[in-house]
Amino acid sequence: xxxxxxxxxxxxxxxxxxxxxxxxxxxxxxxxxxxxxxxxxxxxxxxxxxxxxxxxxxxxxxxxxxxxxxxxxxxxxxxxxxxxxxxxxxxxxxxxxxxxxxxxxxxxxxxxxxxxxxxxxxxxxxxxxxxxxxxxxxxxxxxxxxxxxxxxxxxxxxxxxxxxxxxxxxxxxxxxxxxxxxxxxxxxxxxxxxxxxxxxxxxxxxxxxxxxxxxxxxxxxxxxxxxxxxxxxxxxxxxxxxxxxxxxxxxxxxxxxxxxxxxxxxxxxxxxxxxxxxxxxxxxxxxxxxxxxxxxxxxxxxxxxxxxxxxxxxxxxxxxxxxxxxxxxxxxxxxxxxxxxxxxxxxxxxxxxxxxxxxxxxxxxxxxxxxxxxxxxxxxxxxxxxxxxxxxxxxxxxxxxxxxxxxxxxxxxxxxxxxxxxxxxxxxxxxxxxxxxxxxxxxxxxxxxxxxxxxxxxxxxxxxxxxxxxxxxxxxxxxxxxxxxxxxxxxxxxxxxxxxxxxxxxxxxxxxxxxxxxxxxxxxxxxxxxxxxxxxxxxxxxxxxxxxxxxxxxxxxxxxxxxxxxxxxxxxxxxxxxxxxxxxxxxxx
Amino acid sequence: xxxxxxxxxxxxxxxxxxxxxxxxxxxxxxxxxxxxxxxxxxxxxxxxxxxxxxxxxxxxxxxxxxxxxxxxxxxxxxxxxxxxxxxxxxxxxxxxxxxxxxxxxxxxxxxxxxxxxxxxxxxxxxxxxxxxxxxxxxxxxxxxxxxxxxxxxxxxxxxxxxxxxxxxxxxxxxxxxxxxxxxxxxxxxxxxxxxxxxxxxxxxxxxxxxxxxxxxxxxxxxxxxxxxxxxxxxxxxxxxxxxxxxxx
Numbered sequence: 001x002x003x004x005x006x007x008x009x010x011x012x013x014x015x016x017x018x019x020x021x022x023x024x025x026x027x028x029x030x031x032x033x034x035x036x037x038x039x040x041x042x043x044x045x046x047x048x049x050x051x052x053x054x055x056x057x058x059x060x061x062x063x064x065x066x067x068x069x070x071x072x073x074x075x076x077x078x079x080x081x082x083x084x085x086x087x088x089x090x091x092x093x094x095x096x097x098x099x100x101x102x103x104x105x106x107x108x109x110x111x112x113x114x115x116x117x118x119x120x121x122x123x124x125x126x127x128x129x130x131x132x133x134x135x136x137x138x139x140x141x142x143x144x145x146x147x148x149x150x151x152x153x154x155x156x157x158x159x160x161x162x163x164x165x166x167x168x169x170x171x172x173x174x175x176x177x178x179x180x181x182x183x184x185x186x187x188x189x190x191x192x193x194x195x196x197x198x199x200x201x202x203x204x205x206x207x208x209x210x211x212x213x214x215x216x217x218x219x220x221x222x223x224x225x226x227x228x229x230x231x232x233x234x235x236x237x238x239x240x241x242x243x244x245x246x247x248x249x250x251x252x253x254x255x256x257x258x259x260x261x262x263x264x265x266x267x268x269x270x271x272x273x274x275x276x277x278x279x280x281x282x283x284x285x286x287x288x289x290x291x292x293x294x295x296x297x298x299x300x301x302x303x304x305x306x307x308x309x310x311x312x313x314x315x316x317x318x319x320x321x322x323x324x325x326x327x328x329x330x331x332x333x334x335x336x337x338x339x340x341x342x343x344x345x346x347x348x349x350x351x352x353x354x355x356x357x358x359x360x361x362x363x364x365x366x367x368x369x370x371x372x373x374x375x376x377x378x379x380x381x382x383x384x385x386x387x388x389x390x391x392x393x394x395x396x397x398x399x400x401x402x403x404x405x406x407x408x409x410x411x412x413x414x415x416x417x418x419x420x421x422x423x424x425x426x427x428x429x430x431x432x433x434x435x436x437x438x439x440x441x442x443x444x445x446x447x448x449x450x451x452x453x454x455x456x457x458x459x460x461x462x463x464x465x466x467x468x469x470x471x472x473x474x475x476x477x478x479x480x481x482x483x484x485x486x487x488x489x490x491x492x493x494x495x496x497x498x499x500x501x502x503x504x505x506x507x508x509x510x511x512x513x514x515x516x517x518x519x520x521x522x523x524x525x526x527x528x529x530x531x532x533x534x535x536x537x538x539x540x541x542x543x544x545x546x547x548x549x550x551x552x553x554x555x556x557x558x559x560x561x562x563x564x565x566x567x568x569x570x571x572x573x574x575x576x577x578x579x580x581x582x583x584x585x586x587x588x589x
Numbered sequence: 590x591x592x593x594x595x596x597x598x599x600x601x602x603x604x605x606x607x608x609x610x611x612x613x614x615x616x617x618x619x620x621x622x623x624x625x626x627x628x629x630x631x632x633x634x635x636x637x638x639x640x641x642x643x644x645x646x647x648x649x650x651x652x653x654x655x656x657x658x659x660x661x662x663x664x665x666x667x668x669x670x671x672x673x674x675x676x677x678x679x680x681x682x683x684x685x686x687x688x689x690x691x692x693x694x695x696x697x698x699x700x701x702x703x704x705x706x707x708x709x710x711x712x713x714x715x716x717x718x719x720x721x722x723x724x725x726x727x728x729x730x731x732x733x734x735x736x737x738x739x740x741x742x743x744x745x746x747x748x749x750x751x752x753x754x755x756x757x758x759x760x761x762x763x764x765x766x767x768x769x770x771x772x773x774x775x776x777x778x779x780x781x782x783x784x785x786x787x788x789x790x791x792x793x794x795x796x797x798x799x800x801x802x803x804x805x806x807x808x809x810x811x812x813x814x815x816x817x818x819x820x821x822x823x824x825x826x827x828x829x830x831x832x833x834x835x836x837x
Contacts, residue, residue: 070807144804150781151764151806157699158806244782248718248730249763250699261765261780297648301656326767328780331682335675342671349663350656352633357655360640362648374637381633385626388667392674394681395619397776401767401802473605473771475802478810488798488813491605491771 023121025113030120031099032432037124038091041082042418044131046510048079053503056481057496070159072479073142074134077160080145081168085175086127088279088417093217094123094182096282096424097210099431101186103546104204104539106195106555106578111188115181122178130171133164141165144477146268149242149261153234156250166235169228176225183217186210195540197557201306202577204539204561205299208306209285212313216274216281219317224271227264234259265327269320276413277316281309283420284351287376290423291355292562293537294370295362296574299562300354308347315344325393326400334393341391348384352377367535368448372423375456376416382460383411386467401477404470407463415459422455422516429523430530431541441527442534447519451512458509465502469495538562538576608797608818609773610790611681616774618673625666686756686788693747694758696729697766697779700808702799703728706742708832713758714738721762729762742828742835746815750824751794759785767803770816778803791818 024030052075055067067075102110110116133140142160143152147168155162190211194203203211233239240257242264247254292299299305321329321337329337355377364370386408390396399405425432426448430440474481474495481492481499533542538561540546545553555578563575603623607616649655694705694713701723707713714737721730731738749755759768761779769776772795777787801812819827 068807069810073804073807073809076804142804142807146804148765148804151804154764157764246718247763247781248698248721253718258782260782262783300649301652304652304656326776327765327778328783328785331678334682335678338671338675338678342667345667346660346664350660353656353659356633356636356640357649359637360649361643361646362640363645364641374641377637378634382630385630388670389619389622389626392618392622392671392678394615394674394678395622397678397681398615398619398771398774400776401769468603471603473798473800475767475769475800477804479807480810484811484813486798486813486815487796488800491798491800494605 023117025117027098027102027110027113027116030116031095031097033120034090034095034098034123035432037120037127038087038095041086041090041127045079045082045087046513048075048082050506050510051075052079053506056478057500057503059480059482069479070139070142073144073158073477074140074160074164076477077141077144077168078130078134081130081172082127083414084145084275084279085172086123086130088413089179089275090123091421092282092417092424093186093210093213093278094120094179096286096428097182097186097214100428100541101207101210102189102193103431103541103543104207105190105193105198106540106543106546106557107189107193109193110185111192112185116185119178119182119185122174122181126171126174126178129167129174133160133167133171136163136167138162138164141168146272147231147264148268149231149234149264150247150249150254152264153231153242154247154249154252154254155235156252166232169232169235173225173228173232176221176228179217179221180225183214183221186214187218190214195555195557198540198577199557201303202557202560203306204285205288205302205305205309206282206285206539208309209282212309213278213281216278216313216316220271220274220278223267227267227271230267231264262324262328265324266320269323270317273320273323274313274316276409277312279413279417280420281312283376283417283424284312284380285309286420286424286427287355287373287380288351288358289539289561290369290373290427291358291364291377293535294367294373295359295364296536296564297358297362297562298560298564300357301350302560302562304350305354308350311347312344315340315347319344322391322396325396331393338391338393342388345384345388345391348380348387352381352384367426368443368445368452369423369427369535371449371452372419372426375419375452375459376423378456379411379416379419379459382464383408383413383416387412399470401475402470403466403474403476406476407466407470410463410466411459415463419455419459422451425520427535428541429527430534433524433527434530439532440530441523442530443523443527444519447515451515451519454512454515455509458505458512460505462502462505462509465498465505469498469502472498474499533576536574538564538574540577542576543578606772606793606795606797607774608791608793608795609775610792611677612774612792614677618670618677622670625670629663681789682787685786686754690754690756690788691750692756692758693749694729694760695747695768695779696760696762697768697801697805697812698723698728698762699764699806700801700812701728701745702747702766702768702801702812702814704744704747704814705729705731706744706828706831707737708740708742708836710737710740712737714741718762740832740836742831744831746817747799748817748819748824748827749791750821751791751818752821754788754790756786756788759787764805765803766801766805766812769800769802770797771800772797773816776802794818794820794823 138159141164230241240259245258319340322341434440696703714735715732716730759779761781797816799814
C-alpha cells in the first residue's frame with residue numbers, strides 16, 4: 001500500500017513507513033481514507049438520528065443525561081451536517097471519485113496528487129472541528145445545517161450560538177475549501193488525463209456523474225464559502241450583511257447597518273440545492289452502469305443519459321428559490337423558481353425511463369450490487385415524485401417544513417444516496433481491497449442479499465410514513481411532539497401512531513446495517529478472492545493493468561462501455577473497453 | 590374510484606380540517622397531485638418488475654416510443670399541474686388584500702406569537718425595539734408617544750371573525766419565525782427587518798393551531814398560539830370587551 005513505484009517493484013525488501021501510508025498522495029489510498037471517514041461519519045449520524053427518533057416518541061427514555069430541547073437541536077444540526085457533508089458529499093464524490101475515477105478513464109493518478117491529499121486532510125480537520133463543538137461551552141450550534149441568521153448570527157440567540165456556531169462555520173468553511181480543491185482536481189483529471197481512445201462519448205456515466213458534480217461543487221462551494229465568511233464577519237467584524245437594524249435578540253439590540261437575513265437564504269440555497277445533486281449524481285451514474293452491466297445490455301439512450309446528467313446539473317443551479325416560497329420571496333419569483341424546479345423532473349424522468357428500458361426483458365444477474373441499483377431506482381421514484389408536488393408554491397405553502405419534506409429528501413437523497421453507495425461498495429469491493437501485494441476480495445453475496453432486503457424494507461417503513469405525518473401538518477425540527485399545549489397539541493397528537501411506526505422503522509433500518517458491518521469486517525480478511533474482472537464488466541477499472549502502477553502498460557480504449565453481443569446460441573459475450581475486438585464469453589457464476 | 594373512496598374512509602383523515610376560503614381548492618389540487626404521483630410511482634414499479642420477470646429479448650432501440658413520448662406525456666401532465674397551481678398561487682399572493690380587509694399585525698419572537706389590532710383609528714402605532722418589554726405588558730415595543738398607539742390592542746391569541754377577509758402583517762423581532770396555520774392552509778415566514786403581508790378569509794368557526802415552522806431556537810417546538818375563529822357578532826363582542834379591558 002505504497003505510493004512509491006520503487007517500493008512496488010520490490011515490496012518485500014523495504015518496509016513502508018506508516019507516515020507514507022497515512023499522508024499518501026496515492027489516489028487509491030486517499031479514496032479509502034475518504035471512505036473510512038464517511039463510514040465513521042455515517043455511523044455517528046445514524047446513532048444521532050436514533051436518539052432523535054426515540055426521544056420524539058418516548059421523551060422519558062433518556063433521563064441521564066436528559067435531552068433538553070437545545071440538545072435535541074444540537075443533534076439535529078450534527079445529524080444534518082455530518083450526513084450531508086461528511087457522508088453524502090464525501091463518499092460518492094471524493095471516496096469513489098478517487099478510488100475509481102482515474103482507472104475508469106485510464107489515468108495512472110489524479111492530476112494534482114498533493115493537492116488531493118491536502119483536500120482529504122482539510123476534510124478530516126473539518127470533521128474534527130465539527131465533532132469538537134459538543135464539548136465547548138454552550139455546545140453545538142442549534143440552528144440546523146441551514147444556519148439561518150439572525151439565529152446563527154447572534155450569540156445571544158441560544159445555547160450553542162456562540163463558540164459552537166463559530167466551530168460550525170470554521171468546519172464548513174474548511175470543508176468548502178477542500179471540496180473546491182478536490183473538484184478542480186477531478187475536473188482537470190477528467191479533461192486532461194483520459195487515456196488514448198477515451199473520447200467524451202465513451203466516458204462511463206459514472207465519470208459523467210463525477211464530472212457534473214465537480215462542476216456544481218466549484219460553483220456551489222465557492223458561493224457557500226463567501227456566505228460563511230460574510231456570516232463570520234457579521235458575528236465578529238461588525239458587518240451587517242444578514243442583520244437588520246433594530247434586531248432585538250434576547251435583550252441585545254443590533255444598532256449597526258441594515259442587512260437582510262434573506263440574503264443568506266439566497267446564498268445558502270444557491271449552494272444548498274446543487275449540493276443535493278452533488279450527492280446524488282455519482283449514484284445515478286453508477287446505477288446506469290450497474291444495471292447495464294448485469295443486464296448485459298447497453299445503457300438505453302447513452303447519449304441522452306449524458307445529456308440529462310448535464311441538464312440536471314445546469315437546471316440544478318437555477319432552482320434554489322424553491323426553498324424560499326414562504327420565506328419572503330417575491331411571489332412572482334416563486335412562480336419562476338417553480339417552473340425551473342418542475343423542469344428538472346423531465347431529465348430525472350428520462351433517467352428512470354432509461355433504467356426501466358435497460359433492464360426490460362434482460363433477465364439480469366441478481367448480484368447484490370444489481371439489487372441495490374434496482375433499489376436506487378425504486379427510492380428515486382418514490383422520493384423524487386414528491387419533488388414536483390413541493391415545487392408548486394401553493395402546495396408548498398401547506399407542506400413547507402413539514403415532515404412531508406423530510407420524507408421527500410430522505411427517500412431521494414439520503415436513502416437513494418446511501419443505497420447507491422451500497423451498490424458501489426458491493427460492486428467495487430475488489431477495487432477497495434486490492435493492493436499491489438494481494439488481490440481484491442468480494443463481499444459475501446448471501447449476506448449482501450439479506451442486507452439489501454432488510455435495508456429496503458427498513459427505508460420504506462421509516463421514511464414513507466413521513467409523507468403522511470407531513471400531510472397531517474407535523475412540522476419538522478420539533479424537539480417534542482407530545483404534551484404540547486393548546487390546539488397545536490391536538491394537531492400533533494394525531495400523528496402519534498405513525499410516529500411510533502417511523503421510530504420502529506428507524507431502529508429496524510439501523511439494526512439491519514449490522515449485517516453489512518459484519519459482512520464488511522469479515523470480508524476484508526476472509527472474503528472470497530476476486531478474479532481480475534469478477535462482474536464481467538466492460539469499464540477500465542477492471543483492466544488487468546489498472547491497479548498495477550508499476551506495469552507501465554499503455555491503456556487504449558476501443559469501445560463504448562457496456563457493449564454486449566448475443567450470439568445465435570443465446571450466449572452473451574461482452575466487449576471490454578480495452579479489448580481490441582476479441583469477444584469474451586461471459587463466464588457462468 | 591369507489592375502491593379509492595372506500596380506502597380513504599378506512600384510513601384516518603389525510604389532511605386536517607380546512608377552515609379557510611382558499612383551502613378547498615388547495616386541497617383538491619393537492620389530492621389530485623397525490624393521486625397522480627401514486628399512479629406514476631405504481632406504474633414505474635410495475636414496469637420495472639414486469640420487465641425483470643419476462644424472458645430475455647433483444648435490447649430495445651426505439652428511443653422515440655420509450656423516452657420521448659412518455660417524457661412528452663409527463664411534461665404535459667406536470668405543466669398542467671403547474672399552470673393550475675400557479676393560478677391558485679396568483680389568486681392568493683399576486684395581489685394584496687382588498688382595502689376593506691381587517692388588519693392584524695403578527696409579531697414572532699423567541700418563543701411566542703403576539704397579535705396587534707389597530708383599534709378604532711385603524712392605524713398601528715409605531716414600535717421601537719428598545720421599548721419592547723414582555724414583562725411590562727409591551728412585548729412588541731409600542732411607542733406610547735405615538736397618538737396612533739393608544740388604542741392598539743395586543744393579545745396572545747389570534748381571534749378573527751369568520752367570513753371576513755383578513756390582512757395579516759407579519760413581523761419578527763429577533764430571528765426568522767414561520768407563521769403557520771395548517772387548518773387554514775397558511776404558511777409564511779416572519780423575517781426580522783421586513784413586514785410581509787398575507788391575506789385570507791377564515792370560513793369555519795373553531796379553535797385552530799398557530800405553529801412556528803421555521804427553526805428559531807431552543808423553544809421552537811413550543812412556540813404556538815391558538816387561533817379562534819368566531820361568528821361575526823361574537824367577534825364584535827369579544828373585541829369590544831378586550832378594548833374596554835385594555836383602555837378603560
